[in-house]
Amino acid sequence: MKNRRLLSLTLFLSAFAPTILLSQNLKMKAVRIWDSEKANFSGFVNLEIVQGKITSIQPTKETQNPEYLLPGFCDASVTLGANSIGGKTSRTEFQTILTGFLSAGFSHIESVADPNLGALQSEIGKSKWNAPILSQSQKPSLFPELKLGEGAIYQSGLSGKMDPKRNKHVPIFLKEKENKGFSQTELYTKRKELEASGQLAVAYTFADKTSWEDALDTGFSVIFHPMPEGTNLFRAQKRDFLWAPMFGILYLQELKGKQEEWKEEQKLWSELNPHYGKVWKESLHWESETVESETSEPFSVYASLFQKEKETHSNLLFASGTGHWGLFPGQAAIVEVRLWESLLREERNERQGLKENSNRFWESLFGRKSYLVLPTKQDEESLPKVRRRIIQTLTEKTCQYVGADHGGKIRVGGPAHFSILKENPLKRSSGIFPIESMVLGGKLVYTSKPTKEGTAK
Helix, strand or coil: CHHHHHHHCCCCCCCCCCCCCCCCCEEEEEEEEEECCCCEECCCEEEEEECCEEEEEEECCCCCCCCEEEECEEEEEECCCECCCCCECCHHHHHHHHHHHHCCCEEEEEECCCCCCHHHHHHHHHHCCCCCEEEECCCCEECCCCCCCCCCCCEECCCCCCCCCCCCEEEEECCCECCECCCHHHHHHHHHHHHHCCCEEEEECCCCHHHHHHHHHCCCCEEECCCCCCCCCCCCCCCCCCEECCHHHHHHHHHCCCHHHHHHHHHHHHHHCHHHHHHCCCCCCCCHHHCCCCCCCCHHHHHHHHHHCHHHHHHECCCCCECECCCCCCHHHHHHHHHHHHHHHHHHHHHHHHHHHHCHHHHHHHCCCCCCCCCCCCCCCCCCHHHHHHHHHHHHHHHHHHCCCCCCCCCCCCECCEEEECCCCCCCCCCCCCCCEEEECCEEEEECCCCCCCCCC
16 A cells, blocks of 8 residues: 555645645645644644654744645545546546546545456556545445346445455445345345455445335445435434435436536536636536436435434535546535535524524514624634534545545644645635645645646646
8 A cells, every 4th residue: 555655646846835845755834734623723833744744743823824734535436437428537537537636635535336446556656647545445236136237347246255455345236126126134144244354335225215224224334325205314223324425416417407507517616626627627518408317306305305314414424426427526526515515504594594584573573683793703713513514524534434544634643645725715705625735645746826837747
């Protein structure tokens, strides 16, 4: 792992900031780093990195316009073999795809449903590409009667062999065909077998209610994809679960037929991720009348359930779904994060609405009171609760799930994987994106600033 990571990190020359040295040793002065214990930014500190490891974090004096450092984000579900426009990724596309993840602050990504990534890992080292640290789940299992087709990357049934070069996550796709699927006995037996060998069964259920129930009843601890109506996870028999909604997949399916809204979204994505604007913005073309949705339920149904299941929000896991149609590296994360933030904010607005409704009688007599001016002074350095939750999910929660070496934290003794921002990302209107630069293993591997002529790109 260490040698592979070092091979994949190349020197990315830039005039971005005088504090960044062009080596694995660097010092950053008077910065503010994300404190995962407090879910907030620290005070001002000096950060020292030697050979890619953080060796010192020391308090220092305040300064104007400090830089803000967020731990490298982690993504629990990407597909690298799909180019997000409905085709397969070519060799020439991989470098821009890997840069796409870095451009949104991702240090670690987990591939699900890709062919073996061994050749790509070798190419990263051979070509000296800048790249996030890759891991890959075991080969996904499908119901035995489902046709796999020529060159399929899945296995039929639950008896496949484990690949020691992949991680310990074992995806089981529970999507049914004609009301047929794995029995609860099969699922329970497989879970126990995997747990005994230190592996984790991951249930992908594709919003099928029966599959969700089967997975929960047999004790699966990790569940992905939108939650169908009527599935009450918090009160389920097995509560040790994580939920990665992947709302972006459904949202873009619904957005396909709305050309004007799509154009506005594209403009926003480009502002929040310049790499997307430069490489992929103009790559999608379709005829709206021929578009068919992949789900019978509209996005709003799943969004509404997400808001209702408030107790489950502490169990969120981040998975962007990169590789599905319209979801590109970096941009896919922005789509998902903004959907989460919008839905979680609406949750707060509902409570505010109750308060406003209670005052309507008095408003009819004395006029409407403004709730934009709060009665008490707000702490300027406090971060919105919603965004704190999203950051913790992108970092500590998901990074520990994928086994990232930094654990989603910036800490002494840990590897130097972090993104750099010029403003407090949770106070500005644009949210946690865009990032300014990305440091991986102590090296600058991405910057949104133009590079000097003749340097690496």
